Amino acid sequence: MITLRTATRADLPVIADILANVQGQADPALDVEAQRTALAADLENWFGRDEPESLLSIIELDGVPVGRLRVVRWPDRIFLGGIQVHPDHQERGIGTELITALIEEARASGRELQLTVDKINIGARRLYQRLGFRTESETVDELHLVIPVGA
Ligand SMILES: CC(C)(COP(=O)(O)OP(=O)(O)OC[C@H]1O[C@@H](n2cnc3c(N)ncnc32)[C@H](O)[C@@H]1OP(=O)(O)O)[C@@H](O)C(=O)NCCC(=O)NCCS
Numbered sequence: 001m002i003t004l005r006t007a008t009r010a011d012l013p014v015i016a017d018i019l020a021n022v023q024g025q026a027d028p029a030l031d032v033e034a035q036r037t038a039l040a041a042d043l044e045n046w047f048g049r050d051e052p053e054s055l056l057s058i059i060e061l062d063g064v065p066v067g068r069l070r071v072v073r074w075p076d077r078i079f080l081g082g083i084q085v086h087p088d089h090q091e092r093g094i095g096t097e098l099i100t101a102l103i104e105e106a107r108a109s110g111r112e113l114q115l116t117v118d119k120i121n122i123g124a125r126r127l128y129q130r131l132g133f134r135t136e137s138e139t140v141d142e143l144h145l146v147i148p149v150g151a
Helices: 009-026 032-046 094-108 122-130
Strands: 002-006 054-061 064-073 077-085 112-118 134-138 142-147
Touching: 002 094, 009 032, 009 054, 009 064, 009 077, 054 094, 064 094, 077 094, 094 112, 094 122, 094 142, 112 122
Parallel strands: 077 112
Antiparallel strands: 002 054, 054 064, 064 077, 112 142, 134 142
């Protein structure tokens, strides 16, 4: 069963491990061990300084941490600020389940759901397209995707 719980400072090593492994998946030349150490230090400085509307969660599969989810909820919109599932647990429907729940939350509360994805992240773009996101705008490197109100 997939569950979410609010991340605490004690989770930072786990989050660093998940992020380092996801980054290593995208860049096979990356030293995952060194990146894990660097990220753990960065996260220690960053933790607690996010905007107050932001909620950082640990994604658990049967009680075991397998990912990280950041969602920012404003009165008029919800921003999916980051989702990373450890490579060992990808492609099993975890992302689909969590993002579908966010889409339902946004629809039920009459809010737009927004996210930003790197143009080169073809896998994630396909997932978002399958879930109904539309391109609202773009920069050189990124797409801004939305599920508009009423869609
Ligand atoms: C994108 C991601 C959160 C999806 O989670 P998931 O649990 O693997 O998703 P699901 O099993 O529900 O669906 C799999 C979909 O994710 C895509 N996907 C799988 N591995 C991926 C990867 N390493 N990076 C990006 N997308 C990936 C697949 O293309 C698949 O899409 P499809 O079903 O339309 O073919 C997860 O793959 C991940 O953490 N990727 C790396 C980090 C990332 O790209 N995050 C999104 C940033 S905007």
